[in-house]
Amino acid sequence: MATPRAPQSPLPPPSPTSQEQESSPSRPKVALQQPSQKKPSLKSTKLFRQFRAVFRSFPIISPACKIPVLLHNSRLSDVHIHGGTRVTGTLFGHRKGRVSLVIQQSSKCLPILLLELAIPTGKLLQELGSGLVRIALECEKRPEEKIKLRDEPLWNLYCNGRKMGYAVKREANEEDLNVMQILHAVSMGAGVLPSEIVDPADGELTYMRTHFQRVIGSKDSETYYMMNPDSNTGPELSIFFVRI
Numbered sequence: 243m244a245t246p247r248a249p250q251s252p253l254p255p256p257s258p259t260s261q262e263q264e265s266s267p268s269r270p271k272v273a274l275q276q277p278s279q280k281k282p283s284l285k286s287t288k289l290f291r292q293f294r295a296v297f298r299s300f301p302i303i304s305p306a307c308k309i310p311v312l313l314h315n316s317r318l319s320d321v322h323i324h325g326g327t328r329v330t331g332t333l334f335g336h337r338k339g340r341v342s343l344v345i346q347q348s349s350k351c352l353p354i355l356l357l358e359l360a361i362p363t364g365k366l367l368q369e370l371g372s373g374l375v376r377i378a379l380e381c382e383k384r385p386e387e388k389i390k391l392r393d394e395p396l397w398n399l400y401c402n403g404r405k406m407g408y409a410v411k412r413e414a415n416e417e418d419l420n421v422m423q424i425l426h427a428v429s430m431g432a433g434v435l436p437s438e439i440v441d442p443a444d445g446e447l448t449y450m451r452t453h454f455q456r457v458i459g460s461k462d463s464e465t466y467y468m469m470n471p472d473s474n475t476g477p478e479l480s481i482f483f484v485r486i
Contacts, residue, residue: 272419274426277347277354326455331466334421334449335363342418350426353414355392360399360407363448369401370477376402378482379409383462391464391483425451
């Protein structure tokens with residue numbers, strides 16, 4: 243009588259070839275920290291209120307785009323704003339794509355806000371080359387809905403007073419977190435990430451990272467002023483969030 247044969251074990255899946263390994267971009271492990279939930283101190287709250295009184299007295303550039311401006315042609319980067327909270331802001335996008343804005347408590351934290359802007363990357367680089375950029379984000383008040391300003395899902399977008407479409411809030415995806423992890427050691431700077439690090443199909447990715455002073459005007463307005471160490475030569479960037 244024939245002895246029954248033991249069932250053969252399935253063959254292991256083929257390992258990727260060296261050519262496939264070389265073609266895939268090397269992505270670092272995401273090790274960003276959760277943002278702190280620490281509330282601002284009472285002293286900072288008082289300073290916020292004092293600045294808010296001055297902030298509300300600023301004139302408006304135009305009825306269509308409600309951006310406050312400083313008097314006497316002062317540069318925002320020359321002004322120290324007491325009570326403002328320092329955060330990290332990153333603008334990045336593929337050269338032929340659109341720009342994303344990420345706000346973090348620090349460069350080592352997960353994003354607290356990510357907006358996809360309708361501004362093409364090349365257009366924003368052109369505006370920054372002029373030395374003065376004002377980005378205004380406006381949305382309508384909805385009294386029946388109590389929602390935090392940074393949780394608003396859709397914004398009207400203006401750049402230097404011109405309507406540029408919309409900005410959409412979204413959750414950070416794998417590529418966004420990959421970029422933030424690559425830049426976690428960069429506190430301030432600008433440059434290009436090569437296609438070997440990001441998705442090769444989209445080409446190289448341009449970024450600009452800097453510190454912002456976040457000033458809360460009210461529950462319906464916040465402003466982010468770029469802290470520029472080269473205040474005499476570098477670009478000046480301000481981002482305004484207004485619910486009207």
